Amino acid sequence: MKNKFSLFTVLMTIVALIIGNLVVATNSGDACGSDWPKCNGTFFPNITNGQILVEYSHRIFTTLLGFVILLNAIFAWFQLRKKKTKWLAVLSFFLLGLQSIVGGLNVLLGTPVGFTFFDVTVSLLLLISVIDLHYALVNQDGVAAIKQGKSSFFKSANFILLFIMLETLIGAIFKHPRFSKLLYGNYTGEVLINSRVLAQFLYFVHGFLGLALVLTTAYLMFLAFKTNQYRFRLSLLVAALVITTFFGFLTNALQLSPAASSFHMIFTIISISIAASISARERLRV
Template identity: 35%
Template sequence: MNRIWRYLSVFATIMILIVVLMGALVTNTGSQAGCGSSWPLCNGEMIPTEAQKHTIIEVSHRYVTGITGIAVVIQAVWVWFKWRSKETRILAVSSVFFLVLQALLGAAAVIWSQSSYVLALHFGISLLSFASVLLITIVVFEKTYWKTGRISFDLSKGVKWNFVLLGIYTYILVYSGAFVRHTDSSLGCTDFPRCNGEWIPPIVSRAGIQYLHRVLALILVIWLIGTLIYLLKKHKDIPLLSIGLLIAIIFVFLQALSGIFIIQTNMMLVFLLLHAFFVTCFFGILVGLTMVTLRKHTK
């Protein structure tokens, strides 16, 4: 029976990742209005009769989200009653809450026009939904498969707070990236590393929005590398933490590389989707590391 629940958890995690990427596909292909202003129906129909590209993309996103929602709710209910710990119950509630919130924000964007500030929240909420499901999956494997059981480390408050602040800062960075896209600022800078031939472009402009996102990303890279160096020096006895952070940094560099290619290829769709994929993987790893560092260490 535990094997079935592990399969379900992996399925839910993969599906929520697909939902995030399909949301990026909807945004980057301009398919938000593929079903008109109708929700949950598509142009007033359950199955649209007109198979236009934007309609297919939008309605497919809705169907996949619905299937994913069923899997996430089943997973959440099971872990709620299976393990009555505070951690699992918080994660169970979070996974359902953020998935529903994500769907409601998407519905609101269809039915009513939304500002760029609100639209940029959608991707960030999607990441929180993915992270919640991923963390539940980690807990499921800890309790039913891994012989090591519950993962925890003996760390100082400073290290714990560092990971918490890294997570918060990353979320701000993700929001800035989504804001770049929803304000059509992806090509505000047409070169790299400079911006339109300048090191500091006018801040109140599309170039300024793009430039601010770059600066925030650079700060994150420096912060992550500094954290990794500290862990390698002070916590050589915890290789899992350093290896996890190294993998996270690799995803950050891949995300930056895909961002450069977005500019160089004039926003080719494959690089836009890779950009969303890499940041989702990075965020998931970082949140997973944050969870295990915050746990009370038990020998």
């Protein structure tokens, strides 16, 4: 039961990130104003408005998620037997609190330009922490550990996760401070730093890292089939990264299409989740 609840927590966190991505993609962050937990002064806003529906759904879901993560951290603290894994429960609780503060400031300040970058960063770290907590419980029961000690994938798994996070955060810096909009001459709105050269540089680095990541993961998949480890997960990861890269280029080709941008981020979240599961399984072997 304990592992099922921790897995449920992971899935809820992924869904929350996807809904949060829709908030950004549809520019719904200000749809409820600076009221919280109310939306535009009421608990029953006009959900026939698409932006209000997206934003208020996100607020309700993340509130429920907060209670789930809190319960998961408490349950895990008492269930984990090793001190070196108990700290993961504390970490998820700390990141939950930090996420609440960042999210609250984002609402109260009226979603200032670039601030959502911090929201995305903490959210992704929170996702990785609940995945780690899940595998700390699973490995403790001897379900996931194939053998004692670290496998040949230990360093590679951690490297891939770090690589994906770096590529994602550079993409977030490119998107959330609105550098991405500077690539198109018709944008005259607010931007954190009005530099088209910087925007082009960030886009190039983000795209280059994305392609390099696909190739690196494909090589790891070759090793996986050779060593009979993580074949299915790495196959899923390669597929997710290829789709992510495709929607990334499509987003640019369609001049920041909300639909293409949403799919790009959704598959990025899926990629991070898969990479984090491999990394956690390796790092938290009993």
